Amino acid sequence: MSGSDTIDNPERRNFLGKITTVAGVTGAAAACWPFVNSMNPSSDVLAKATTEVDLSNIPPGGEHSVAWQGKPVFVVHRTPEQIKNAESSNGSIDPEADSKRVLKPEWLVVVGICTHLGCVPNRDPEGGWLCPCHGSMYDASGRVIRGPAPKNLEVPTYSFVSDNKILIGKA
Amino acid sequence: MFNRMISWIDQRFPLTSFVKHDLTGYPTPRNLSYWWNFGFLAGFVLVLQLATGIFLAMHYKADSGMAFDSIQHIMRDVNYGWLLRYLHATGASAFFVVVYVHMARTLYYGSYRKPRELLWWTGQGLLLLLMAISFMGYLLPWGQMSYWGAAVITNLFRATPFIGDQVVIWLRGDYGVGDATLTRFFALHYLFPFIIVGGVVIHLIALHTVKSSNPSGINLADKDNIPFHPYFTIKDMFGLGVYLLVFFVFVFFFPNAFIEAANNIPANPMQTPPHIVPEWYFLPFYAILRSVPDLIGGVVAMGLSVMIFAAMPYMDRSRIPGGAHYRPLYRLQFYIFIIAIFVLGYVGSQPVTDNIVLLGRGATLVYFACFLFLPIISKVEERMLLKRGLPPAVRAMVEGEKA
Ligand code: FES
Numbered sequence: 410m411s412g413s414d415t416i417d418n419p420e421r422r423n424f425l426g427k428i429t430t431v432a433g434v435t436g437a438a439a440a441c442w443p444f445v446n447s448m449n450p451s452s453d454v455l456a457k458a459t460t461e462v463d464l465s466n467i468p469p470g471g472e473h474s475v476a477w478q479g480k481p482v483f484v485v486h487r488t489p490e491q492i493k494n495a496e497s498s499n500g501s502i503d504p505e506a507d508s509k510r511v512l513k514p515e516w517l518v519v520v521g522i523c524t525h526l527g528c529v530p531n532r533d534p535e536g537g538w539l540c541p542c543h544g545s546m547y548d549a550s551g552r553v554i555r556g557p558a559p560k561n562l563e564v565p566t567y568s569f570v571s572d573n574k575i576l577i578g579k580a
Numbered sequence: 581m582f583n584r585m586i587s588w589i590d591q592r593f594p595l596t597s598f599v600k601h602d603l604t605g606y607p608t609p610r611n612l613s614y615w616w617n618f619g620f621l622a623g624f625v626l627v628l629q630l631a632t633g634i635f636l637a638m639h640y641k642a643d644s645g646m647a648f649d650s651i652q653h654i655m656r657d658v659n660y661g662w663l664l665r666y667l668h669a670t671g672a673s674a675f676f677v678v679v680y681v682h683m684a685r686t687l688y689y690g691s692y693r694k695p696r697e698l699l700w701w702t703g704q705g706l707l708l709l710l711m712a713i714s715f716m717g718y719l720l721p722w723g724q725m726s727y728w729g730a731a732v733i734t735n736l737f738r739a740t741p742f743i744g745d746q747v748v749i750w751l752r753g754d755y756g757v758g759d760a761t762l763t764r765f766f767a768l769h770y771l772f773p774f775i776i777v778g779g780v781v782i783h784l785i786a787l788h789t790v791k792s793s794n795p796s797g798i799n800l801a802d803k804d805n806i807p808f809h810p811y812f813t814i815k816d817m818f819g820l821g822v823y824l825l826v827f828f829v830f831v832f833f834f835p836n837a838f839i840e841a842a843n844n845i846p847a848n849p850m851q852t853p854p855h856i857v858p859e860w861y862f863l864p865f866y867a868i869l870r871s872v873p874d875l876i877g878g879v880v881a882m883g884l885s886v887m888i889f890a891a892m893p894y895m896d897r898s899r900i901p902g903g904a905h906y907r908p909l910y911r912l913q914f915y916i917f918i919i920a921i922f923v924l925g926y927v928g929s930q931p932v933t934d935n936i937v938l939l940g941r942g943a944t945l946v947y948f949a950c951f952l953f954l955p956i957i958s959k960v961e962e963r964m965l966l967k968r969g970l971p972p973a974v975r976a977m978v979e980g981e982k983a
Binding site for chain 2: 445448449450451454474476478479480481521522525526527528529530531540541542543544556557559
């Protein structure tokens with residue numbers, strides 16, 4: 410400090426001022442992170458990330474909905490006819506082969522949440538689903554065949570732990 | 581004694597001058613009609629919502645296992661709980677009625693025009709807050725409509741570029757709407773009203789800087805302004821009386837008019853009700869959302885339909901002073917706009933069929949056309965009115981204000 414009121418090195422003063430501003434803003438932004446992140450799913454919510462389903466009491470043509478991560482998942486035991494139907498086309502709005510959507514053709518597992526705005530579609534006796542909210546339609550493979558839904562019903566990651574049991578949420 | 585107390589305060593805080601300047605003596609145009617009552621009414625409803633809300637919060641439990649039952653507890657066991665709840669639920673609808681009329685008045689009389697742009701924009705901010713609050717409050721009873729309304733609306737944030745899915749999960753604190761969602765909505769539903777109070781203070785400071793507009797659209801000479809008290813306190817009180825008559829008819833005789841029947845069923849994440857509708861005050865915007873056949877497009881259109889009001893001061897390029905009363909084309913447009921809103925409201929309340937979709941698209945186009953063509957229409961209208969001849973004083977005013 411020179412002790413006088415004149416600034417002898419304004420550039421240096423400017424630079425220090427800018428550095429302080431940048432450091433301050435960065436610090437303030439970093440301090441926000443814990444608050445923002447606290448709003449993400451907590452550990453106990455994450456812990457419910459898998460669900461086991463016993464398939465032995467779902468008859469052919471039957472549908473079971475189970476809760477996985479608080480969302481409904483449809484587990485469908487498809488009849489040979491429904492399988493044939495599903496395999497005969499690739500869907501129109503979001504084309505995808507049926508074989509890509511199942512592990513075993515008799516079992517279709519899809520998240521029961523309409524890809525439009527998240528309502529739960531109702532089972533249609535033909536073998537597909539109809540969304541009550543804005544009228545989207547899905548076929549026997551869970552593929553969208555009428556909008557406004559943009560995408561097919563999501564297939565969650567799941568695996569067969571035995572012939573009669575699947576574990577949803579883990580491949 | 582009292583006078584000594586006041587003067588003691590006045591030496592330390594501008595109490596008397598504040599009361600005189602901004603409350604009793606505030607110069608108010610003497611030609612204000614009853615359409616100018618709705619700002620005061622909105623303030624009244626805000627206070628009533630705060631009061632009933634705070635007392636309801638003393639009995640409500642923000643837990644997905646207990647929320648629905650705690651509403652029943654309030655309705656059956658809490659002394660006057662039914663009254664608090666019906667006041668609060670009806671008050672929410674009343675708030676929107678009052679605010680929408682307040683906005684319609686602003687549009688009709690051109691009160692958004694220079695120098696009241698900031699007044700209009702702070703009002704726009706208040707509207708957004710009000711919408712957020714009512715949306716979050718609607719989840720709290722944890723009924724089927726509450727649940728699925730929140731599910732659909734939080735899902736709209738999927739339209740966020742790149743991180744849409746994460747944003748939705750972050751907002752909910754869970755993969756679906758769940759306990760975490762309910763608790764945070766309650767916390768924010770309690771907080772935001774106080775932000776509104778702060779916003780109202782800013783709104784009023786802006787108002788007292790530019791002063792109230794009036795039906796003539798011309799700033800009056802000092803001699804045509806009269807003190808707020810007693811002339812407008814009495815007028816506001818009379819309006820309040822009429823308002824309360826209507827309000828209490830709903831509170832006491834039709835308290836369920838604004839509560840969907842499906843909301844008396846506890847929330848069930850596994851089953852969507854057959855026909856979900858938002859609250860009536862969101863219907864027009866909901867109809868716009870549904871009219872666009874694409875998720876992102878729909879969300880953008882809906883956001884725009886709310887935010888586009890902010891552009892009014894720049895869209896309206898006419899130099900003719902005064903509101904729609906003196907501007908035939910603008911007046912026609914105003915009424916077309918109001919009709920479009922009502923049509924959209926009807927469309928939003930109906931299940932989707934081909935005809936409804938068509939009607940909704942038509943009304944959406946009209947809604948936006950009213951804004952987009954305004955710059956042209958207001959210019960054409962100005963030329964037309966100038967040609968037809970204006971009173972010399974008004975003419976001087978128009979020419980004084982170079983475009
Ligand atoms: S949520 Fe299913 S069609 Fe909109």
